[in-house]
Amino acid sequence: MGFVQIIEYTTSDIDSMRAVGDAWERATEGKNKVQRRVITADRDQPGRYFTIVFFDSFEAAMENSGLPETKALSARMAELADGPARFYNLDVVDERD
Numbered sequence: 001m002g003f004v005q006i007i008e009y010t011t012s013d014i015d016s017m018r019a020v021g022d023a024w025e026r027a028t029e030g031k032n033k034v035q036r037r038v039i040t041a042d043r044d045q046p047g048r049y050f051t052i053v054f055f056d057s058f059e060a061a062m063e064n065s066g067l068p069e070t071k072a073l074s075a076r077m078a079e080l081a082d083g084p085a086r087f088y089n090l091d092v093v094d095e096r097d
Contacts, residue, residue, distance in 0.1 A: 001091070001092040001093065001094075001095060002035070002054060002055060002056055002057065002092040002095065003054075003055045003056070003057055003058045003060070003061050003089070003090070003091055003092065004052060004053065004054055004055070004090045004092060005052075005053045005055070005061060005087060005088065005089055005090070006050055006051070006052050006053075006087070006088040006090065007050065007051045007053070007085050007086070007087055007088075008048070008049075008050050008085060008086040008087075008088070009048075009049055009050075009051075009077070009081045009082075009083075009085040009086070010047050010048050010049070010081060010082040010083055011047060011049065011080055011081050011082055012047055012082055013080055014039075014041070014049060016080050017049070017077060017080050017081075018039065020073060020076045020077055020080065021037070021039075021051075021073070021077075024069055024070070024072075024073040025037075027069045028067060028069045028070070031067065032064055032067065032069075032070075033055055033056070033060040033061065033063055033064040034053055034054070034055065034064060035054045035055060035056060036053075036054040037051065037052070037053050037054070038051070038052040039051050039052075040052065047082065058089075058091065061089075
């Protein structure tokens with residue numbers, strides 16, 4: 001089955017954070033391993049966000065993490081965040097539509 005990474009962070013500039021992600025997608029088109037990306041905002045805690053990234057496998061996620069553009073993305077996102085991000089690395093054990 002697949003692999004999901006959830007990145008939890010706070011930022012007062014979500015528009016810039018989204019723009020950085022969009023630029024990364026353009027720069028890695030055809031070589032990134034992301035199947036789907038969802039950005040969510042916490043209704044109960046303004047400024048708190050979760051980016052949920054779907055991959056075919058853990059190995060695909062690690063290959064994606066090794067891209068130079070991904071390293072640059074992480075550094076830029078850290079600059080825009082209001083503190084350190086928290087990462088959740090999850091193996092999919094059941095999936096239904």
